[in-house]
Amino acid sequence: MSLFTGNATLTSRETSPRASLWNRKIKWSKIMEYYAPVSLKDAEKLKKRKGRNFLFAGGCFLNWRGSPKADSLIDIKNLGLGGIRVSKTKIVIGASVTVEELADNKSLPDVIRKAAKSFETRNVRNMATVGGVVAGKFFVSHLLPVFAAYQADIEYYLDGRKRKISLKKWLQKRDGIICSVIIDKPSRKVEMEFEKISAIDLPLIVSAAGCNTPGRRILEAVFAVSGAENRLVISSTAEKYLNGKKTREISIGELTQAALSDIKPSGNFKASARVKKRIIESHIKKMFGALLK
Ligand SMILES: Cc1cc2nc3c(=O)[nH]c(=O)nc-3n(C[C@H](O)[C@H](O)[C@H](O)COP(=O)(O)OP(=O)(O)OC[C@H]3O[C@@H](n4cnc5c(N)ncnc54)[C@H](O)[C@@H]3O)c2cc1C
Known part of the structure; x- marks a missing residue:
């Protein structure tokens, strides 16, 4: 060795x-x-x-x-896990890519750059890597909900070979060495919102939503929230409510109810559980207002 x-x-x-x-x-x-x-x-x-x-x-x-x-x-600095490759059909982001590199890369979708730029300080953006963001169990994340909304996959190395599974599944197992984050559907519509108390503070809640709307029918919808619980929550009830419906059939009230049935925010000294719920409600209204118009 x-x-x-x-x-x-x-x-x-x-x-x-x-x-x-x-x-x-x-x-x-x-x-x-x-x-x-x-x-x-x-x-x-x-x-x-x-x-x-x-x-x-x-x-x-x-x-x-x-x-x-x-x-x-x-x-992991010598493992060759750097680099960002962007094409019309695929985005591959190496695990060692820093958040600042994401923020700076003009060929990435705006919403990914927005999430990266929203990190607290440039110092943190220069240190934090994409692999660390996915694998780290930090209590809130700007990027994870956005990767989830893109239905990103994780390429990881385990037992002598590389494998690929969805981010959602990887977060359940947390196995191996993350090599890259892969987005196979870069043309998906994705929105993200976050709320913080002051400019240099960590966010209270970060939400992201994504879907396709061919012929105004909603397909492959995702709604993900970080900061409410101690993990990323991807609401399966919201997905069930949205998928297959025409955009005009969506009631934001019903969607919010569906999403909140999966999310149990915990309060802290910055915001109560009730305030966090209200923030999530306002994110849903704003993001789905944009996605479904
Ligand atoms: C002071 C501070 C401010 C922060 N501000 C923000 C913020 O504004 N927004 C935000 O979203 N997050 C923020 N974070 C959270 C930060 O994004 C995470 O801590 C993230 O894990 C940092 O990435 P890293 O590369 O430094 O990880 P490391 O500290 O190096 O590692 C974190 C964990 O991930 C594991 N790991 C790292 N790389 C891999 C890999 N390739 N494969 C498998 N496991 C791996 C490590 O073993 C470790 O368990 C902040 C954290 C701190 C400490």
Whole structure:
């Protein structure tokens, strides 16, 4: 295996002149290992070793105070998972692509760029990667609902080979190393909305909706919400309500009722569950107003 191994980064306290004194006082338990494998095969081997071994992409979540403790970090930077390919029939976004790269790429659909640009700060956009956004269990996401609304697939590496499944299914299993996000229907109509308290805050709720409307009949509708619960919710009841109907048959009130029957918002210090419900209602009205006109 060709690997680079090193210790975890030292903090200023550990490298200060008083470090030797300080180090003597501490009984070092276990040093976190760092690897940067050059093949998916090697990365998988490292991931499957005993212990808490985490793939390391942008490091936003893994450097965060709420992140789980790791025995080793497996940096995916040398796995060749970068690049964005856009054609009329397909979009392929590599797992190592940063959110800033998405925001900057003018050939991507506006709604994907809007979601990417909405990230809190440029620093986070420069660090966070598409693979990290999909795999990270952050409590709210600008991009995940949009990928869901596009009915995106995930290409991932598991047990020595690449596979492809829908994002929805991948989120249930969370297996393997994500290689790319694939959008096979880039011409779908997709809308996204989000609500936040202040410009530099994380969003309270992010919603996205997508569908096709050939001959004004609604097909393959998706309504997805992040920030309401501790996971992405894709409303199957809203989909059932919408699919097969003519656009003029849709009542926004009935659609909202259908969607909210699948979404159980939890309140926090920023917004109560009731406020979150009202936000989702207003998103539905705005997005489906645009999609069905
Ligand atoms: C301070 C801060 C601000 C944030 N602001 C926003 C915001 O405004 N909007 C928003 O939507 N989100 C925001 N986030 C959430 C952020 O998008 C996620 O934390 C995301 O996981 C960051 O991606 P990363 O590449 O840095 O992931 P990492 O921290 O490197 O990894 C996150 C998780 O994903 C796993 N992982 C990474 N890559 C892969 C892969 N290719 N295959 C399988 N598993 C993988 C890692 O093992 C880890 O468990 C913020 C997070 C932080 C900490």
